[in-house]
Amino acid sequence: MFLRLFRGRKWADSAYAIYGALVDQARKPAFYTRLGVPDTVDGRFDLICLHAFLVIRRLQAEGGEAPVLAQKLFDTMFKDMDRNLREMGVGDLGVGKHVKRMAKAYYGRAAAYEHGMAAGREALESALRRNLFRLSEPTEEQVRAVADYTIAQSGRLTVQPFADLTAGRLGFAEPPTVTDHNEIPS
Secondary structure: OOOHHHHHHHHHHHHHHHHHHHHHHHOOHHHHHHOOOOOOOOHHHHHHHHHHHHHHHHHHOOOOHHHHHHHHHHHHHHHHHHHHHOOOOOOHHHHHEEEHHHHHHHHHHHHHHHHHHHHHHHHHHHHHHOOOOOOOOOOHHHHHHHHHHHHHHHHHHHHOOOHHHHHOOOOOOOOOOOOOOOOOOO
């Protein structure tokens, strides 16, 4: 029992560093202005979920202690969601229900993205339409660009040294540029 408790503490700093890096990536304006992700609380949550899925997927594939870090990252993410809900004024009694719904939504999205990654590009695009773009009407080019980005980021994370990941150096690429879009002026 004490070993399990220690291992969780051991990865706390890494989980915060990773979470901070993936949130920074998900906040890049290009996702919202060029790629059609809704610039709303839900849209931002969905983009954080996509990036968290990619990192957790990579960590779970690493083996050893990495799955412990993946769980710590998940826990860190939902502690932050709890804190954000409280800051937005959700009452104490409602926060738990909201966080539970958000966790369930994350698991659903992660399963859809995992299936999409395994089944091929068309399945991934479909998963992105149903989840990331569920509140918007993206162009085919935007969906294709985000699918390409997702596949590329998965590959980048796969070859990244574990030590870089634990330090929060995720090496995400810039969001892609699309030629067929209605960019929102800055």
